[in-house]
Amino acid sequence: MAPLSRRLFLIRSSMAAAAAGVAASVPGVVGTLGTTAADAPAADEAVTGADSETAELSEPLVAHIKDLSTGEISLFNGTREVVTHDPQLANQLFRAAR
């Protein structure tokens, strides 16, 4: 199962807001995520650079923050579940949802 990068998740999340109204349906979260994307680790840049032009959300993507302290987030897309650990992202999503 291929890992889903944090940057790609952010991009797809914002797409999901428009496409499916799921992950980023909280007002203002798209902007928040956009800001966050600019701070993404360098390791993700290649992925982002490659996908930002071409990525399309063909299926809904849902994020489930399981633990804010560890940043454990389950991402559901198609028939896949990818678990990522990113406390910063988890907290940003949490704040966006408040």
Added chain:
Amino acid sequence: MSSHREAPEISKDPVADSSDLYAFVSPDRPDTVTIIANYVPLQGPDGGPNFYEFGEDVLYEIHIDNTGNAQPDISYQFRLQSDLTNPDTFLYNTGPIQSLTDKTWNRRQVYSLTRVEHASKRVAVLGKKLPCPPCNIGPLSTPNYSALAGAAVSNLAGGISVFAGQRADGFYVDLWAIFDLGVLRPFQADHATFGLANTGLAKMATGINATEGVNVHTLALQMPITQLTRDGASPTDTTSPSSVVGVWTTASRQKAKVLNSNPAKNVETGPYVQISRLGNPLVNELLVPLSKKDHWNGQPPAHDKQFAGGVSNPELAQLLPVLYPGVFPNLAACNAASPNRAELLAILLTGIPSGVVPGFQNFTTHTQSDMLRLNMAIVPATKPSNLGLVGGDPAGFPNGRRIFDDVATIELRAVAGATLPLVDPSYKADAAAGAITPGLTSGATDLTAMGTESYLSSFPYLGEPYSGFVAAA
């Protein structure tokens, strides 16, 4: 019941609730095996205008273990799709449904059938857009139901027949009585009644079939035996491990769901999570405590060791001598000695090894796992007993399960100690253990238990569903 509404959570999700599983060598086509998995239990036939159907968001599967490791080697997957012909009417049908393509039939389902070979990861779509029949509504809406249902039997490449749709529930049990603190009408005068007087139980009575008149939704497959064996051969040696397959069914839903006020925009995503499972009848129903039943539903058979304590020392076995004082003295003595009922573990969780019942075995693995185990080298009986193996008929339960097998009586007797001498010759079963029954048949050769007279002699074997019109008359 066999597995109808057997756990708290799944009882609230009937389209995913497996109620019965059958697997047998087809009596009219003995080179094939028939497997039937029932879902959507206890359907009142008059339940319109939105008549019953499968869940289109549920993945239904029938699994086969042909290598004796309690893991699926082959899975058959059913995926349903609902279609609406006319969005502007509230009616299920706007005229008589004369054919499966009749435009008067408004709400219909089609399905795909996929075969997965797990070792090779080979996935084959065996059929697409296969039609389900409508529900049996009444003489105006479904005037020739037999023809409609017959047209919904799809014959696929490779000699496979498949059917998905409504059928009469073939399982029979006296629910009215058994869940009233263990009443068995033929023995009710011996019930302790908790000291209550004037209960109306003073006289013995015959059983009442609680599933008479209700329907289910059936997934039925018939395929050549050679498609199920590990080596592709047709087994003839009843003693060979390769003659035995383990069978179970599961229903799964996707892990994440986001509801929308417009259900057409609901989002379901993520991997499928198993929420219902069924192998042997009554295992989760009778042998697993309430707090663990839904957990059991989510587990693979290979993890069933965690539930083995409920099989080796069943709560029901402890209750019988209490509910029926003086009737089961030998069982009471067995209970007092911290029993480890090896015969029940064999029947339900490992299969019966050679040497226990002369000339018979359906052993698959020492890995305790609830699977319906079928020795496919055993030919169909010419004079079947509804008591299966305990009735001297090795073609019946617990060698797989036929639709007419009286599994409630068989398992009651086994739990009561009737089969314990198989592994402990020093144990003398109580006389009542060999006679106990819910009282729904006239005897072991009665294959038409009350309310189930409509069994068919050919695929899909379960009878035509009860008509809402007739049921209400």
